[in-house]
Every structure is written in C-alpha cells, then in structure tokens.
Amino acid sequence: MVYRRTPKIQARMDSQRAAILDAAVELLATRGYAGCSVAAVAEGAGVATGSVYRHFGNKAELVVELFRQLVTREVEAVERAAQRPGSAGERVVAVVDTFAARALKAPRLAYALLAEPVDAPVEAERIVFRRAFRDVVAARIGEGVRDGTLPPQEAALTAAAVVGAVAEVMIGPLTSGGEDAVGELSTFTLRALGVPHAGNP
Amino acid sequence: MVYRRTPKIQARMDSQRAAILDAAVELLATRGYAGCSVAAVAEGAGVATGSVYRHFGNKAELVVELFRQLVTREVEAVERAAQRPGSAGERVVAVVDTFAARALKAPRLAYALLAEPVDAPVEAERIVFRRAFRDVVAARIGEGVRDGTLPPQEAALTAAAVVGAVAEVMIGPLTSGGEDAVGELSTFTLRALGVPHAGNP
DNA sequence: ACAAGTAGTGAACCACCATTCACACCTTGA
DNA sequence: TCAAGGTGTGAATGGTGGTTCACTACTTGT
Incomplete structure (x- = not known):
C-alpha cells in the first residue's frame, strides 16, 4: 500500500x-x-x-535550476529598465545602467553568472542569459534605427558588442569598475549606438 | 659522482x-x-x-607556459597592427580587424585563450592577455584624444569596452561572428571611439 | 667491461567530488 | 499498537585526473 x-x-x-x-x-x-x-x-x-x-x-539539475532562477531575475530587471519612457538610445542606456548597478551591488554573483568557469550545463544557461540581455538591447536598437534616432546598423551585432563591453568593464578581470565607470559606460554606449552628439562636444 | x-x-x-x-x-x-x-x-x-x-x-607550470607562449604571439600581432600608419581611430580598427581575423582563422583557440573555463593559474595568464590587448588599444585612444581626433574619454575604460565587445562578437556564445561581422565591428568600433561621422550618414 | 648515475615508463597512488545505499528513524494506515 | 512505507543520514563507492615511484634501460666515467 x-x-x-x-x-x-x-x-x-x-x-x-x-x-x-x-x-x-x-x-x-x-x-x-x-x-x-x-x-x-x-x-x-x-x-x-x-x-x-x-x-x-543530480548536481546538474540543481545548478541549472539555480542559474535559471537567478537569470530570470536579472532578465526581468533589465526588461523593466528597457520599458521606461525615452528614446531608443536612452532605453539602452537604462539597460546598461541597470546591469552595471546590479553588478556593483553583487559583484561576485555577477561574475558567476557571466564569466566564471562553470560546468557545461551551466554554460548553456549562461548563454540564455547573455542572449536575453542582447535581445533586449537589440530590440531597442531596432526601434531606434526604424524611427531614425539611430543610424542603420546590425542591431544584433551592436547589441552583442554592448553586452560584451558592459560585461568586460563591470565584471571583467581588467577593471574593478566602480561608480564612476557607470557614467563613462553610458557615454560609451550612446556613442557606440551612434546617437548624435553623444560624447562629442 | x-x-x-x-x-x-x-x-x-x-x-x-x-x-x-x-x-x-x-x-x-x-x-x-x-x-x-x-x-x-x-x-x-x-x-x-x-x-x-x-x-x-606540475600541470599548472605546463599550461601557464602554454598560455604565455600563445598570448605573446597574439599580443605581438595586435601590436604590429597598432604600429601601422594612420589616425588613432584607424589604428584601433586595425587592431580589432587583426584580432577578428585571427579569431576567424582559429576560433577554438581564440575561445580557449579568452573565455573557456580554465584553472586559476591559467585565468591569471588570460588576464595578462586581455590587459595587454586593452593597453594597446588604450594607448592609441589616448593619442587620439591628445591630438584631437577623438573626443575626451577614459581611454582605459573605452579600451576595455572595445576588448569586451570584440571578444563577445567574435568568440562569445551568442554569435558565430563571420566575415561580415568584421566590417560591422569596425564601424561599431569607430563609432564607439567617437570618430566623427563614423557610421553616421 | 663494469659500476653508478640518469632518463623513460606506466601502473599505482592520492585527492576530490558526485552519487549511492544500508540502516535508523519517522510517518501512515488499519 | 503494530506493520509497512517513506524520509534522512553520512560513510562507502565510483569516476576522474594529477602526481609519484619502483623498475627497466640507457648513459657516463673510469
């Protein structure tokens, strides 16, 4: 029974x-x-x-769920930032600022989510995270290109580049990106998107 | 005896x-x-x-030497590119193009050198590589800022961002950056540096 | 030619970590 | 209350890869 x-x-x-x-x-x-x-x-x-x-x-099941949980939370945060009012460029900057702020608040976690050596199943979840982040940015870039506020460009490539740039500055081994880095990063992002007069006095 | x-x-x-x-x-x-x-x-x-x-x-000694050997070769290649005649912006693009071309030629090696999960001693050598690459770029940016061909900016931060962007596009898990990506990446780089009229029709 | 030092070998050993499982104890149902 | 099912335990087990080392064969010096 x-x-x-x-x-x-x-x-x-x-x-x-x-x-x-x-x-x-x-x-x-x-x-x-x-x-x-x-x-x-x-x-x-x-x-x-x-x-x-x-x-x-097994362990893979545990850590995959762990990453999914955390990634979902991070993606939601950047998606909320992307929904704010403003031009396409401003919204991308909002995404960048959000990511940067969160990375500053929990640097070790940010590193673990994006760059730390991990097992293969976790690497797959990490790809999901980067892809989601990129897609949020790419969608805004696409809008900016269509409404003419951004110059024509490969939205996905630019978005990937922005993701890489932000990750390198905020969590990469080269810098301990601090509060001051966030502002510079925003300027860099606007320039990289081709926003007119961004960082060009 | x-x-x-x-x-x-x-x-x-x-x-x-x-x-x-x-x-x-x-x-x-x-x-x-x-x-x-x-x-x-x-x-x-x-x-x-x-x-x-x-x-x-021990193994660490072997793999550290392995990475040093390879990193030295890569750094020399980008340094040669950076010595070419041209404006600061053009030289940074030459560095980016060189890296991209080498990554296209040996993608697995590029991934191993820059992003693949590795042991801690190797991670330290990887930092050396990224730092060297960043420094080559930062030096050119600094020149551009001084001679007025680039707008004022934190050269080290911009350089780190460029390194991250290039790495993400060429070897990151999000893209299989191909030949066409190289041109787009050059445009992205020029814009990110703030080169006037770069990618802005 | 011979003795002793050195290089090559690959199986044994060791450390670490994921997973299993026999046993103890708790829970459920009659 | 008792029998049987279910949960918790942590040491044993197994896998993997780095390192050691006893033994064999080669090299050096006289």
Whole structure:
C-alpha cells in the first residue's frame, strides 16, 4: 500500500527544497561557482548530502535550476529598465545602467553568472542569459534605427558588442569598475549606438 | 659522482620539451582546455605521462607556459597592427580587424585563450592577455584624444569596452561572428571611439 | 667491461567530488 | 499498537585526473 504524502510532509519537503536553492544562491554569491559542491550546498541548507538528491536528480539539475532562477531575475530587471519612457538610445542606456548597478551591488554573483568557469550545463544557461540581455538591447536598437534616432546598423551585432563591453568593464578581470565607470559606460554606449552628439562636444 | 648532460642528451631533452608544448598547443586548438589533460598532452607528444614531469613541475607550470607562449604571439600581432600608419581611430580598427581575423582563422583557440573555463593559474595568464590587448588599444585612444581626433574619454575604460565587445562578437556564445561581422565591428568600433561621422550618414 | 648515475615508463597512488545505499528513524494506515 | 512505507543520514563507492615511484634501460666515467 502506497502512503500518500500529507500536507505537513509536503510542506517540509518544499521548505527543504527551497532551503537547498537558497543555500546555493548564497554560496554562489560568496564563493562563486567553485564553492558550490553538493556537500557545501547541503551543509548550507542544513541537510545531509544524500537529501539533496531527493529533490534534484543530480548536481546538474540543481545548478541549472539555480542559474535559471537567478537569470530570470536579472532578465526581468533589465526588461523593466528597457520599458521606461525615452528614446531608443536612452532605453539602452537604462539597460546598461541597470546591469552595471546590479553588478556593483553583487559583484561576485555577477561574475558567476557571466564569466566564471562553470560546468557545461551551466554554460548553456549562461548563454540564455547573455542572449536575453542582447535581445533586449537589440530590440531597442531596432526601434531606434526604424524611427531614425539611430543610424542603420546590425542591431544584433551592436547589441552583442554592448553586452560584451558592459560585461568586460563591470565584471571583467581588467577593471574593478566602480561608480564612476557607470557614467563613462553610458557615454560609451550612446556613442557606440551612434546617437548624435553623444560624447562629442 | 654526478654525470654531466652531454649535448646529445640535452638536445633530446629540449626536443622533447618542445614536443610536449607543441602537443599542448594542438590539443588546445582542437579540443580546448578541457582536452588538455596531462595524459592527453603526453600522448600527443609521444612520451609517457611521467616524462612530462621531467620538464614541468606540475600541470599548472605546463599550461601557464602554454598560455604565455600563445598570448605573446597574439599580443605581438595586435601590436604590429597598432604600429601601422594612420589616425588613432584607424589604428584601433586595425587592431580589432587583426584580432577578428585571427579569431576567424582559429576560433577554438581564440575561445580557449579568452573565455573557456580554465584553472586559476591559467585565468591569471588570460588576464595578462586581455590587459595587454586593452593597453594597446588604450594607448592609441589616448593619442587620439591628445591630438584631437577623438573626443575626451577614459581611454582605459573605452579600451576595455572595445576588448569586451570584440571578444563577445567574435568568440562569445551568442554569435558565430563571420566575415561580415568584421566590417560591422569596425564601424561599431569607430563609432564607439567617437570618430566623427563614423557610421553616421 | 663494469659500476653508478640518469632518463623513460606506466601502473599505482592520492585527492576530490558526485552519487549511492544500508540502516535508523519517522510517518501512515488499519 | 503494530506493520509497512517513506524520509534522512553520512560513510562507502565510483569516476576522474594529477602526481609519484619502483623498475627497466640507457648513459657516463673510469
């Protein structure tokens, strides 16, 4: 006879699953992906390592869900920024500023999401993130080209370049992009888009 | 009594060391960093795995030298491009074009050098590469700002952004930047630098 | 020619981490 | 209350790759 799972047990399982994911988020933000062994996550969640496998078939499933959760949150933030009123160029800058601000607030997490060495399944999720970010920017560029506020250009390529530029400046190993970098980055972005008189006195 | 090493033995040791490094280069270019286990390198070089340790104290020493060798070659190429006659903007574009052409020629190697998940000592060498590339670009931007052909800007930041943009477009996971991307990238670069009338009809 | 030092070998060893699983304890149903 | 199903545990297991090392064969010096 198969036992049903009572609401109390279900609630406990759900709570445990959430605790596991929360612990993974915390570890990713403080120790990066390299700190996210199953053992470390289990400890952070206050459960046995074997218990992690009750909720996730293997580590890949856990970290893929971890990244999806975080990526979804980041993408929503930049999408909200892209919805603000203003010209196409201004909205792209809003996206850039949003990303930069978030990277400044949680630099380790930003690095983990975009550049840190990770396993293959996670790399795939990372592509999703970069692609989503690029697409948000590309859509605005496309609008700017159509309404004539931006010069003709390959929107997807420009957007990819902007994504790369922002990532390099804010999280790349070359700089510890600080608050002052954000303003410069905005100017760079406007120029790169071809906004008339951007950064050209 | 300690034996001296005869010229013949020294030559053989040198030849073996070179074969090991050559094998590592080949593996990096065909299978990426993940394919560069000590066992694989040894096999490619036609020696026993234990023999690798006669030349390199550990794997880190081997791969650091591997990356240094390759990075030096790449940096020399972009430095040559930067020495060409022309305005500051034109020289930055020459650097960008050179990098792009080399990435098109050996995409897997380019990815390994700039973005593929690697071990920490290699990550440090990668920083050297990006920094060198950025510095070459920043020096030209600085000249352009001084001679008035480029608008005032944070040369280092712009250069980092350009490095990031180029890397994302040519080797990033979002695009398989092809030949047509190179021209667009040049236009993007000129605009980003603030070259008057660049991409602005 | 012989003794001793050195180079080459590849299997054994070690470290690390993901996953499994036997056992203990809790929960469910009658 | 008891039997049987379900959950939690953490040590054992297995896989992977870096490194070591006992042994063999070659090299050097007399």
